[in-house]
Amino acid sequence: MNQIGIEPPLGPKGSSPAEHDGAGRRVRPYAITSGRTRPLGGDLPVEALVQRTAMGGRALPTAHLERRRILELTAEPLAVAEVSALLRLHLGVTAVLLGDLVAEDLVIVYLPPAASASRVDLVLLERVLQGLRSL
Amino acid sequence: MTEAVPTLAPPIPVKIIVAGGFAVGKTTFVAAVSEIEPLSTEAPLTQMSRGVDDHGRRSTKTATTVAMDFGRITLGADLVLYLFGTPGQGRFQFMWDDLVRGAIGAVVLVDSERLAESFAAVDYFERLGMAFVVAVNTFDGIAAHHLADVRDALALGPGVPLSYCDARDRPSAHQTLIALVQHAVALATA
Numbered sequence: 483m484n485q486i487g488i489e490p491p492l493g494p495k496g497s498s499p500a501e502h503d504g505a506g507r508r509v510r511p512y513a514i515t516s517g518r519t520r521p522l523g524g525d526l527p528v529e530a531l532v533q534r535t536a537m538g539g540r541a542l543p544t545a546h547l548e549r550r551r552i553l554e555l556t557a558e559p560l561a562v563a564e565v566s567a568l569l570r571l572h573l574g575v576t577a578v579l580l581g582d583l584v585a586e587d588l589v590i591v592y593l594p595p596a597a598s599a600s601r602v603d604l605v606l607l608e609r610v611l612q613g614l615r616s617l
Numbered sequence: 618m619t620e621a622v623p624t625l626a627p628p629i630p631v632k633i634i635v636a637g638g639f640a641v642g643k644t645t646f647v648a649a650v651s652e653i654e655p656l657s658t659e660a661p662l663t664q665m666s667r668g669v670d671d672h673g674r675r676s677t678k679t680a681t682t683v684a685m686d687f688g689r690i691t692l693g694a695d696l697v698l699y700l701f702g703t704p705g706q707g708r709f710q711f712m713w714d715d716l717v718r719g720a721i722g723a724v725v726l727v728d729s730e731r732l733a734e735s736f737a738a739v740d741y742f743e744r745l746g747m748a749f750v751v752a753v754n755t756f757d758g759i760a761a762h763h764l765a766d767v768r769d770a771l772a773l774g775p776g777v778p779l780s781y782c783d784a785r786d787r788p789s790a791h792q793t794l795i796a797l798v799q800h801a802v803a804l805a806t807a
């Protein structure tokens with residue numbers, strides 16, 4: 483896939499600027515390898531996939547509460563909405579938690595290829611159609 | 618940094634929206650086709666809601682959340698389809714812009730006894746220019762109206778696929794999804 487990895491946070495941990503958007507939400511900037519920097523916030527696609535990193539796996543035994551649950555759940559890629567539902571957490575809260583974990587390199591978020599396009603690519607559509615037909 | 622990236626590429630996630638008014642069968646539809654126990658998640662309306670809230674106050678921020686149904690269909694080792702069932706009326710529409718971005722398209726469910734419930738959804742996807750099909754949930758297998766009458770009443774263009782569907786029935790819901798993706802392909806190749 484058009485894999486989009488999340489790079490480490492800009493600057494040392496704790497010093498990354500906690501910016502505020504117009505609505506007063508805290509947003510954390512993160513860099514993706516395509517070179518764009520976007521907040522991991524309200525515009526995090528619900529179908530984006532989350533997977534823990536090797537470091538996340540090692541951090542699991544000492545992680546607490548929701549962080550631990552997320553690290554447990556994401557041994558295999560899981561959609562953001564799925565994480566939110568399984569943790570019974572609001573999507574917005576889930577996005578903030580994931581933002582922290584991404585910044586610490588404990589999870590990686592894969593954005594869907596369509597996130598940056600206005601329409602889903604034809605080749606992909608045809609694969610979806612073929613996939614549905616052969617179920 | 619290299620060890621941070623798992624070696625196996627994750628599947629490509631794609632999504633389809635299941636929309637329509639109150640009690641038209643969205644949750645039922647998602648449950649019928651999902652391979653997982655359908656889940657529900659709370660989406661914030663906070664940053665999306667604009668304008669006037671329920672109490673008539675001007676508001677840019679509310680603590681309201683909306684329940685969204687969520688299902689999954691694995692289409693291969695490298696492709697996974699997510700279904701999002703979402704209420705489609707009034708202020709709930711404010712969350713759609715974020716939710717539908719990047720979607721393949723939408724299935725708009727209608728109850729032919731209560732067509733007006735789904736006006737807002739039809740309107741929304743039409744204006745957005747997103748591929749959508751309209752599926753008349755037959756409830757108890759009884760079609761209350763002819764499709765031609767439904768098309769008229771919803772003022773659907775001739776190009777919008779319209780069919781019956783039984784939201785409780787997996788093959789029927791599955792067929793509706795196929796019709797949507799076919800339509801999306803047709804629009805993309807037009």
Ligand SMILES: Nc1nc2c(ncn2[C@@H]2O[C@H](COP(=O)(O)OP(=O)(O)O)[C@@H](O)[C@H]2O)c(=O)[nH]1
Binds near residue numbers: 637642644645646784
């Ligand atoms: N008999 C019958 N009942 C249905 C059908 N689809 C939905 N229902 C029922 O109609 C009600 C509303 O359906 P639901 O899926 O919750 O609607 P939603 O509000 O759009 O999510 C529920 O009680 C369902 O069990 C159908 O095809 N036949």
Ligand SMILES: [Mg+2]
Binds near residue numbers: 686
């Ligand atoms: Mg429902």
